[in-house]
Amino acid sequence: MSAEIKLLVVTEEPAQAEDIQSRVGNQFPQFLHIHPSEVRREIARLQPDIVLLHEMKDGSGIQLIPYISREVSDVFIIYLTERRDPVRTRDVSRAGAFDVLFLPDEITALEDVLSRAVKAHQAKEYRSEASASFTWGRGQIISFYSGKGGCGRSLISSTLAQTLQLDSTSGVLLVDLNLQYGGLESYLNIESDRSIYDLTPVLEELNDNHIRNVTVVEPYSQVEVLTSPADAEIADQVTEDHVERLLRAARLYYDYILVDLPTEMSTLTFTALEESDKLFYVMNPDSVSMRIFGRVLDLFGKIGVDTSDRLEVILNRISRDYELNAKTVQQHFPYPVIGEIHEDTKRLQQMINRGTPLRTSRRERGLSVFARDIQKIAKRLLSQQAGKTA
Numbered sequence: 001m002s003a004e005i006k007l008l009v010v011t012e013e014p015a016q017a018e019d020i021q022s023r024v025g026n027q028f029p030q031f032l033h034i035h036p037s038e039v040r041r042e043i044a045r046l047q048p049d050i051v052l053l054h055e056m057k058d059g060s061g062i063q064l065i066p067y068i069s070r071e072v073s074d075v076f077i078i079y080l081t082e083r084r085d086p087v088r089t090r091d092v093s094r095a096g097a098f099d100v101l102f103l104p105d106e107i108t109a110l111e112d113v114l115s116r117a118v119k120a121h122q123a124k125e126y127r128s129e130a131s132a133s134f135t136w137g138r139g140q141i142i143s144f145y146s147g148k149g150g151c152g153r154s155l156i157s158s159t160l161a162q163t164l165q166l167d168s169t170s171g172v173l174l175v176d177l178n179l180q181y182g183g184l185e186s187y188l189n190i191e192s193d194r195s196i197y198d199l200t201p202v203l204e205e206l207n208d209n210h211i212r213n214v215t216v217v218e219p220y221s222q223v224e225v226l227t228s229p230a231d232a233e234i235a236d237q238v239t240e241d242h243v244e245r246l247l248r249a250a251r252l253y254y255d256y257i258l259v260d261l262p263t264e265m266s267t268l269t270f271t272a273l274e275e276s277d278k279l280f281y282v283m284n285p286d287s288v289s290m291r292i293f294g295r296v297l298d299l300f301g302k303i304g305v306d307t308s309d310r311l312e313v314i315l316n317r318i319s320r321d322y323e324l325n326a327k328t329v330q331q332h333f334p335y336p337v338i339g340e341i342h343e344d345t346k347r348l349q350q351m352i353n354r355g356t357p358l359r360t361s362r363r364e365r366g367l368s369v370f371a372r373d374i375q376k377i378a379k380r381l382l383s384q385q386a387g388k389t390a
């Protein structure tokens with residue numbers, strides 16, 4: 001009856017996979033097993049119908065649910081865990097899992113749950129019912145990167161975060177990964193003594209409360225901001241694990257996660273780029289920026305940062321005085337220019353010096369040219385998202 005169904009078991013433990021196979025292998029001749037570390041590489045190719053996702057020993061695994069759902073449409077994920085933790089169980093189901101089984105006792109219910117999943121798969125009832133709630137857990141991660149400093153990443157990411165939060169119902173998290181010096185806090189006029197490093201003791205079980213404990217809410221827009229420790233010694237102790245786990249968990253709770261990255265290509269920057277759905281490359285319209293963009297693309301190629309369908313360019317500080325425009329960039333590089341922001345020195349300087357964020361309320365009059373150009377980028381993102389969920 002389930003011959004046409006592809007069943008994939010994701011577990012670190014071969015013995016667990018064998019046990020499952022001995023229980024249900026007869027009903028599911030298309031039975032596959034992979035290690036969780038292989039999910040990213042294999043899932044799009046395998047296209048399973050049902051996934052049995054076994055929580056890893058270090059407690060991670062929930063983060064794979066939105067990832068798998070994104071890569072395989074209409075997949076049914078059954079989460080297997082040894083921990084009966086109500087917060088986790090809530091997160092698992094919110095992330096879009098079909099069901100949760102607590103091991104070892106409930107393994108006896110596996111056949112039952114699978115037969116429900118198969119029925120739902122065949123009837124496709126679940127799909128339409130679930131599509132509304134399935135948006136949960138699929139927050140978009142957008143990184144702001146540039147090979148050249150001072151081009152506007154921090155100002156653009158912070159104003160875009162405010163704009164998305166103010167002009168829509170989205171929940172936005174803004175993360176400053178310039179761990180040594182920071183930058184965002186001065187544009188948003190906020191202060192915080194907590195940073196990503198403070199997540200260390202709870203990294204393995206990160207949930208929304210933990211994240212909220214270390215963020216600060218920007219009072220005008222209500223954007224949540226995770227500021228930089230702005231301390232070289234602390235920065236040294238932040239690991240790829242911090243970045244990966246934070247971003248994967250944040251996907252479950254926010255619609256947009258905007259990450260302001262430093263120019264330096266470290267393993268942390270690499271990890272953030274890897275986790276991102278979009279890479280916004282910020283550049284000024286001049287020949288030096290063009291040359292550096294070329295070098296960055298070479299480096300991305302060498303270290304394996306995949307840019308296809310992900311990298312988009314934002315041109316900042318366009319004006320009559322600059323030599324280049326969007327057309328020139330597109331003639332040289334195969335990436336779309338999705339935003340053009342005008343030079344607006346006088347107004348920006350005034351606001352930055354006064355410590356006023358560039359957005360302060362929902363329907364603002366007399367917005368700066370800069371803020372209006374950012375609004376166009378926000379609109380584009382929001383309409384893409386609406387198109388996806390429709």
Ligand SMILES: Nc1ncnc2c1ncn2[C@@H]1O[C@H](COP(=O)(O)OP(=O)(O)OP(=O)(O)O)[C@@H](O)[C@H]1O
Nearest residue numbers: 149150151152153154155156317342343344345348
């Ligand atoms: N469109 C613009 N018009 C006028 N000035 C701008 C514009 N964009 C950015 N600036 C100026 O450039 C400065 C640097 O911007 P920002 O701090 O956002 O750059 P960054 O890429 O984050 O730099 P860093 O390498 O220091 O992190 C801002 O303080 C602002 O004064």
Ligand SMILES: [Mg+2]
Nearest residue numbers: 153154178183
């Ligand atoms: Mg910056």
